[in-house]
Amino acid sequence: MKTDTVFKRAFNDALDLISKLGEGESLPSENTLSASLGVSRTTVRKVLSTLAAGGVVSGDPRHRIVRTAHDPMHRFPEAETVATAAQVEKRFMEWMLRDNARPGTAINELELARQFGVATTGIREFLNRFQRFGLIEKRPNSGWVFKGFTIDFALELFEIREMFELRSARVFAALPESSPLWRQIELLRAEHVTLLGEIEERFHDFSDLDSRFHRLINSAAPNRFIDGFYDIITLIFHYHYQWNKRDERQRNEVAIREHLSYIEALLGRSIPETERACRAHLASARETLIRSTSDKQPATSKPGRGR
Amino acid sequence: MKTDTVFKRAFNDALDLISKLGEGESLPSENTLSASLGVSRTTVRKVLSTLAAGGVVSGDPRHRIVRTAHDPMHRFPEAETVATAAQVEKRFMEWMLRDNARPGTAINELELARQFGVATTGIREFLNRFQRFGLIEKRPNSGWVFKGFTIDFALELFEIREMFELRSARVFAALPESSPLWRQIELLRAEHVTLLGEIEERFHDFSDLDSRFHRLINSAAPNRFIDGFYDIITLIFHYHYQWNKRDERQRNEVAIREHLSYIEALLGRSIPETERACRAHLASARETLIRSTSDKQPATSKPGRGR
């Protein structure tokens, strides 16, 4: 059966929305709500009827009115608002990065399903999508092998990343003056400067800024395969940095400064300067990642199930 | 329920194997058969008991003997020996490339399942794996959109392909004399020369040779992401050329000659020469692909299901 996480998240969002409205104010139409909550009208109607049943909005469908803006119904817990698929991703990344799974470990669909509390279908679907990240491999009729979050993985990842990023940076630096990207990168520079000023409190915010910066560079000449590759980078870094807090503030400060020289070089329209700054930044990012790879020997227990 | 395609293929292979043995000869052990048929011993035992029931081999398990080497039991039809997943791939590629699906077409899991005669699960699994090929895109809770086998796709594909192949070719040309790859590429050159001599009859064999050649180049410095990208190339070309027979003989002849100059350049250890030959080959391959892309306008009907 499908979970109703979409409904629950929409319901919570609707409560937020209502609390911004005053008491006695009228609600927007179902279509408008559908757009602002990002769900279908069917779900909006379910939310509205739940709200009406709880006495938060008044009855007339043509003219719904907010009854109690504050102290409304209780929200659904955060955990119930994420789809199974998303939860599987989170739990798997946790298993892999935080629990430091050994290279060569056999992945058992059934066991993971039990461990994560979902059906095997959900695990299979995730593993199939995750395959492209190069960290697992399938043995037909047998199962999956975890190849390990190793130095090799980091090196291969960064070899491609450097090729792609240099290519995009060169294109970016050669962009015509009329390109709207110049304005966007100046805005991003400002964001970097601001964040640097408040680095002590806000260093966690760098992760998102980093992703947006690199994706902006790539947007100079869009290529779906490069975009797809950046999904890998983003996912790995997102989870990796969530569980590797060592020197986080300092690492991020260094990275921001590297970004700033990189941006300066781009704004200076100098391709050699850009390349230098880009290479320097990627080299230090690579070092950070390598330092935390679990480069143990492959598990001594039978690797997978050989025939 | 699981299909028994593994058993049926193993059974057919076992018949082939037996026909190579004489009548009265004794069969290898279950373990040996398991290795040579590429299935588990469980499946081997099922095959053996079927064979015994059909009177093809004698009874004593410790010493099985071939009864009738020729005129044995009837083989299972080819179609029953391929797993559902593989059939879905074939049918989908057919739908996409041969039936020339329009860019923007919504992909309906249920409809495809009905059309292909499999359960929706099979379709979902395929689509999830196929997503990385950059030809489809997912709308959560809604469905998939086919982005089209367009000129843009071909251009983006070849931009990456050129980056990867030039990188690998440069590494290859700089390989030490002691590398075993030099011997391998000489063997491949010989295969090219042979095929060129018999091009009139054997031009279909080029597809496989092409794939092996490019994968050899890439093996000079293995990178899982490049390997993964070559899976895309291989799949696209495999199916594409199966349904685009126009000028096939001539196209392949040209490609073989290009490969040969490419190989000569590599054997000459000349990086500039190698780059030139590599670029020339990829440019003509790109032209071929572009010429056959379905570059129609996106379908005018609602693209996907917007909210």
Added chain:
DNA sequence: TAATTGTTCTTTCTAGACAAAAACCAACCC
């Protein structure tokens, strides 16, 4: 008549079931 709500139909997501295939363990045997 254009936007809004009501109703119905379709499709996606997830659980659950079950045979096929693999893996494991025990007995056997020159």
Added chain:
DNA sequence: GGGTTGGTTTTTGTCTAGAAAGAACAATTA
């Protein structure tokens, strides 16, 4: 005692089912 076969257990591949979410169509209201 290492290889071989006989049972048993575990896991994978695929189908079916059913509620949630989306989409389409009809009715209604201003």
